[in-house]
Amino acid sequence: MRRLWYNGKIASIDPENRIYQALGTEDQKIVFLGSSEESAALPWDERTDLKGALMLPGFQDSHMHMIHYAVHQRNVALFGVDSIPEAIRICRERIEQEHPSYLVAVGWNQEMMKEGRLLTKEDLDQISTEIPVCAIRACVHIAACNSVMLDRIREMKDAKPDMLAGVDYEKGHLRESAVDFYLDVMPPADDEEIRRLVRLAQRDMNAGGIVAIHSDDLQSVPGVAPDHVLKVFQDMERDGELTIRIHEQCLVSQAQFPALLALRPAEVDHTGMVRLACRKLLEDGSLGAKSAEMIDGYVDEPDNFGIANYTPQELYEMVRDAHAQRLDVACHAIGDLALKKFCDTVERVLREDPWPDHRHGVVHAQVTSPELLERMRALGLQAFIQPIFIDADMEVITQRVGEAHARDCYQWKTMRDMGIHTSGGSDCPVEPFDILDNMRAAVSRKNRAGDRTYLPEQALTAEEAIRLFTCDAAWSGRDEEVRGTLELGKLADLVVLDRDLFQIPPEDFTKAVVLETVVGGKTVYHA
Numbered sequence: 001m002r003r004l005w006y007n008g009k010i011a012s013i014d015p016e017n018r019i020y021q022a023l024g025t026e027d028q029k030i031v032f033l034g035s036s037e038e039s040a041a042l043p044w045d046e047r048t049d050l051k052g053a054l055m056l057p058g059f060q061d062s063h064m065h066m067i068h069y070a071v072h073q074r075n076v077a078l079f080g081v082d083s084i085p086e087a088i089r090i091c092r093e094r095i096e097q098e099h100p101s102y103l104v105a106v107g108w109n110q111e112m113m114k115e116g117r118l119l120t121k122e123d124l125d126q127i128s129t130e131i132p133v134c135a136i137r138a139c140v141h142i143a144a145c146n147s148v149m150l151d152r153i154r155e156m157k158d159a160k161p162d163m164l165a166g167v168d169y170e171k172g173h174l175r176e177s178a179v180d181f182y183l184d185v186m187p188p189a190d191d192e193e194i195r196r197l198v199r200l201a202q203r204d205m206n207a208g209g210i211v212a213i214h215s216d217d218l219q220s221v222p223g224v225a226p227d228h229v230l231k232v233f234q235d236m237e238r239d240g241e242l243t244i245r246i247h248e249q250c251l252v253s254q255a256q257f258p259a260l261l262a263l264r265p266a267e268v269d270h271t272g273m274v275r276l277a278c279r280k281l282l283e284d285g286s287l288g289a290k291s292a293e294m295i296d297g298y299v300d301e302p303d304n305f306g307i308a309n310y311t312p313q314e315l316y317e318m319v320r321d322a323h324a325q326r327l328d329v330a331c332h333a334i335g336d337l338a339l340k341k342f343c344d345t346v347e348r349v350l351r352e353d354p355w356p357d358h359r360h361g362v363v364h365a366q367v368t369s370p371e372l373l374e375r376m377r378a379l380g381l382q383a384f385i386q387p388i389f390i391d392a393d394m395e396v397i398t399q400r401v402g403e404a405h406a407r408d409c410y411q412w413k414t415m416r417d418m419g420i421h422t423s424g425g426s427d428c429p430v431e432p433f434d435i436l437d438n439m440r441a442a443v444s445r446k447n448r449a450g451d452r453t454y455l456p457e458q459a460l461t462a463e464e465a466i467r468l469f470t471c472d473a474a475w476s477g478r479d480e481e482v483r484g485t486l487e488l489g490k491l492a493d494l495v496v497l498d499r500d501l502f503q504i505p506p507e508d509f510t511k512a513v514v515l516e517t518v519v520g521g522k523t524v525y526h527a
């Protein structure tokens with residue numbers, strides 16, 4: 001199949017930033033780049049007039065949680081609901097329509113509801129007295145559940161005491177870690193359910209112009225072993241069901257690591273749809289919850305230095321074992337102490353077992369310092385950054401680390417200038433996987449409302465922001481030879497937008513409409 005798109009502005013994002021009018025593909029690959037006139041003389045099976053639209057390499061999100069997103073989409077959304085009877089009505093309606101075996105609702109907030117009080121067991125019993133119902137508040141730190149669900153919790157034999165401590169049977173409330181009990185009422189997902197979740201996610205993401213994601217999913221399916229989740233993705237690739245390239249950021253325990261390695265092919269196929277991209281680690285928590293690990297503690301809570309998920313020895317062993325298999329490591333580190341510990345660990349592992357070609361990296365890298373950035377550069381660590389995070393965090397960061405240190409954080413421009421490889425992601429569902437909004441944040445350094453700016457000197461150009469979500473993201477997964485730019489012989493992963501991001505102010509990026517998304521030469525979305 002030979003396809004041609006002509007009469008457009010085709011921004012290749014190649015090293016010279018070449019612009020063409022026409023692009024032709026044959027099967028999976030790009031075989032023509034040039035003028036509309038030149039292209040007209042060649043044989044094509046299908047021709048599309050772009051009518052001046054902008055074509056870019058397809059978008060890639062370098063860190064997200066695809067399955068988590070899909071699970072959220074299937075839950076009942078109560079965001080903005082303004083009364084308890086309305087919340088009950090919405091939930092009952094879902095039960096009448098779908099006859100589910102359980103119901104999880106998310107996003108309610110009593111501040112928005114007339115009654116101004118938390119949902120209770122009595123409210124949720126009005127939704128169902130037959131299936132477990134759990135309604136998680138928008139903050140995710142508290143949930144309400146019905147009597148059936150409370151009975152299920154009572155019956156659990158191996159529930160952790162710290163989780164049980166958060167259960168209020170009287171009011172039907174679950175607090176903090178007890179909120180996770182909702183996972184236990186869900187029946188274990190079978191393979192078909194995992195496939196449904198992937199289909200839902202890829203449909204929505206393709207519509208956003210996304211052709212590839214780096215996603216952390218292996219622990220997101222309750223009751224299913226991590227390696228099995230990856231295997232279902234591989235089955236879907238074999239069955240030709242995937243329309244998005246999934247680079248899995250594999251979060252597994254040391255005990256689960258060998259089973260994961262068994263699924264790793266001897267030879268990496270860079271043109272495939274599913275990849276065991278890296279080992280994901282989770283060193284610390286978040287700024288919002290004050291669990292990110294801080295060298296100097298929190299300005300607004302000086303005795304709190306955050307929470308480490310691993311001992312230094314555990315972190316060392318996990319990095320070492322992946323490194324020994326020549327598998328890259330991507331470590332979640334938000335606080336500067338977490339980043340320092342990861343730098344220390346990588347330094348030690350590289351000393352013991354040199355691997356010049358490694359692409360280990362840091363997911364988030366928010367709270368930094370000039371010294372830590374220099375260490376990242378010297379160690380060759382890449383950064384998986386989320387430009388959209390400044391929207392929420394520009395308010396919080398000064399309170400957490402103080403004004404002086406806040407000026408050294410979220411250093412996207414400095415990282416690039418230093419030669420630290422950066423790539424862009426959304427951390428969806430923490431933030432929506434809206435690439436254009438992410439680019440807006442990277443270029444404007446403004447919040448969504450447009451009334452606050454954070455470190456404008458760290459702003460990227462439109463071209464740099466596009467690179468973050470195309471060729472730089474391809475590099476982060478070792479795919480720069482085969483995709484991420486529009487060059488002859490590369491995979492035909494494309495996005496067509498109705499307006500030119502190089503010509504409009506960043507505030508207008510989110511007005512751009514995705515007209516078409518193409519993965520491996522096939523159209524997977526059409527407006």
Ligand SMILES: [Zn+2]
Binds near residue numbers: 063064065216427
């Ligand atoms: Zn994440």
